[in-house]
Amino acid sequence: MNENSELLLRHILDAPYPRDSQHSYFSPMNLLATKKSADEENFDKMKAAYDACLDEDKVRNLGTGPLLQVLDEIKKTYPVDDSANLEDAILLLAKYGVSALVTAGTGADDRDPDTVVVSVSAPWSFGLPSKERYEDEKLVEKYRAVVVEVLDSIYPEEYKDAYSKVIDLEKKLAAASPPTEDREDVTKYYNPMPIDEAANLTTQVNLKSLIQGLTPGNVDVGRVIVMTPDYQKELSSIISETEAKVLQSYFIWKAVQSFSGYIEADAIKPYKRFTNELVGKDPDSTPERWRRCVGHIDDGLGWFLSRFFVEKAFSAEAKEFGDTIINDIKAEFAKKLKAATWVDKATSKKAIDKVHNIVQKIGYPTKSPDIMDPSDLKEYYSSVNISTDTFFANALSVRQFAVGDGWSALGKPVDRDQWGMTVPTVNAYYNPPGNEIVFPAGIMQFPVFDVDVPAYMSYGAFGSVAGHELSHAFDSTGRHYDQIGNYTDWWSNDTVKAFEKRAECFVDQYANYTVPGPDDKPLHVNGRLTLGENIADAGGLSASFQAWKRRAHKKPNQDLPGLDHFTQDQLFFVTYSNWWCGKTRMETAIQRIYTDPHAPKWARILGTMANSREFRESFKCKEKKPTCQLW
Missing domain, CATH: 1.10.1380.10 (Neutral endopeptidase , domain2)
Structure with a gap:
């Protein structure tokens, strides 16, 4: 998905301004000229920054001068x-x-x-x-x-x-x-x-x-x-x-x-070689220049890029489908909270209120800035100075803008319309003080999200991500925040003790997973650092499975040809596991043990399956009881 997203962004940045655009914001017709003018200016500014980054010869000729x-x-x-x-x-x-x-x-x-x-x-x-x-x-x-x-x-x-x-x-x-x-x-x-x-x-x-x-x-x-x-x-x-x-x-x-x-200069090369070695790459390897420059634009002028990404890769149907999945999972999670016998009734009622109060942002922002309004976007980035000749200066201008933008929030109420990720990002997040879950269009793409594939695929992958983010509202960090995002002690003491006892199971479980460390000595996963993510994985998977089962009862899913030796329940979990399937260099794996609040990807599959009663039942495991369970 990330690769497809990068290639699409490259195509947008390499191509000329899309004059044949039929997007709805070009209506009414009497606004066409002004809107299109602002839109084209935005595109030109973004393209200038991209072209300056791409001009590697000029960057190299300038050396360490800038x-x-x-x-x-x-x-x-x-x-x-x-x-x-x-x-x-x-x-x-x-x-x-x-x-x-x-x-x-x-x-x-x-x-x-x-x-x-x-x-x-x-x-x-x-x-x-x-x-x-x-x-x-x-x-x-x-x-x-x-x-x-x-x-x-x-x-x-x-x-x-x-x-x-x-x-x-x-x-x-x-x-x-x-x-x-x-x-x-x-x-x-x-x-x-x-x-x-x-x-x-x-x-x-x-x-x-x-x-x-x-x-x-x-x-x-x-x-x-x-x-x-x-x-x-x-x-x-x-x-x-x-x-x-x-x-x-x-x-x-x-x-x-x-x-x-x-910078491209011999003086900096030893450091670049060192950073490559830290993650297990060939010391002299460099990413293709276009990839670096796509990332540079997404980081610095990401809302410009987001606007053109949405037009190419997101639809009203996709947004509606995303809303449906998330609402289904909210309903299931509320049931889980009600059924948790270790949560007292008063805390359970407040927790259910918190679920219903979670704000869901799907696809792209329509305020702060409204990325589909070219004039709003133009004003948003008006203080950023961009030239096709000065990649280094462009980068500094973008950085200064980002810092100033963050500090300009002081003295005003929190802007709850802001997003913390650009639209092409293949990721999602939960924000505790905002009590919001956010899903950029980048993660709502084929093959894990599609209105036309069997629902157990979309619920198995994207649904589990949605459930994961929602579960963060009740993990080791999120549980401290109430339904309006206020950090306060709103759980009863007995419920807190019961939570901590169950959470400790996750700490011990994941601490048993290891990666090969320096000198091939096993390096243990930090069960405490990864606790919130592991709780969210388990809760999100279970809520999504139950949401899919309820939806499939109303509208049965098709079987996938050639995979009839799997049940649809099993394919839900296979799809989830494919989402995390990947390879990691040993050096990168070591680095992530120390820095990443997520467990290694393979552990996110094995650990989460071990904690899923539904998985154990689907694959007819002898032991049906989950290793660890909170939600």
Whole structure:
């Protein structure tokens, strides 16, 4: 599906503006000229960005020149003398979407989901993919050699001793940060405090000045959510022990890492080789240029691209079918909540209210922005400067727009019409403070979603995804949020204890799965990191199966020719399993153990089947009782 989506996006970007479009927004006829004009301008802007990315010769001829302009700006902002202010360098990088030492961002307040709040935390990544990778000394020393080689190539002999110490700084920062499995644990990261109190945790960084530099001029931030208070405290002593030239080199390295994808130059090659090796690729392999550029447009000007994708790949019938599947699953999940004997009646009633209150967004956004309104789209991206000649500058402009867009939300109510994924994305999500499930058109495609294939296929794959996202509302994280998305204790104590006991079964079950680790020693899946996803897989599959059975009772499905040795019930599970079937390089599998809240794909098949009574009955297993069960 992802491959088909990429190829379609390439076709859209390679082709001229589609003048023969018959889409409904070209009506009424008297609006044709203005609407089409805005639409064509949008297409031209998107195409210019794509063409600038595709012009690899020009990018290569420019070498590190565009990058050096940013790096020199960093050196001026944080000179190695007494005039240097850490927050100035952090702010400069933050405006380009680069995290260094500390990260600040905006989002819905978990305890007041219609209010936008500022959160402060440790960076999500320090250089290597996860904090655990800094415990691998061989890997760290290899990484150190790459950093020294790249920085020495860009600024020869300037601070060579400092370049090596950048990795020592990263190691300290990583060690001070919380475990990866705590990142989505709202009980640990929700620490609201006045901004003055938060600023006192790390006095070397003027937090008020940093946030003020990112905030719209008319907004005063008096309160922040400190997601990693222990890290902020330790950061203070780490900074005190670090020389200014090491900090400057660190800021430069963060920029090099972040912008390396926009540069083609020998100086950057050692880092690109290293990142390839980290995921098990040939060191010198590069993706086809068009793939990189399609991704670049989807990341930066994704709503432009989404508008043309919808026209090619999504229909009103598909949207209606998606609504039907999701409504069916909502109905089944409400029944599950009512039937769960370990949930007391008062909590069950509130939980059922939450299911009925879940907002479902299907296909594409019609507000913030309305992607089918060319004028709205044009206005949305009006501040992004694009030229066919300057790929690097285009990338920076897109990044600055994204950062500014996020911070512009301050001082306004949470915009519940916004989407967190572009339309061609082959994925879906549940947003706890919004109590919403979102399904972009990209995941609603053949072969797992089609109005014409037997329903057990669409329910087995897409239906299970829909059920998975809905189940997130009642997983180890989502259960903390009520029917309006407010983080609160709305479950009874006895129900919480019963939930935690059943959840522990999932932790132990998945911790028994392993992948070959470094030196072929088995590396265990982190059952706690993957807990929410594993609960959602089990609950989503069961709800979708029951929804399909109820629908099939009213309208029987056709058999698939040549597969009559499978029952339709069995084909439901075969379709689900095909959805996760795939291959992963050993190095990528290792990396995901540390960073991915999802279990390995094969474990998502085997573990979920083991937890499905319906699967065990369909395939006539001797033991019908699920290994673990919540919903």
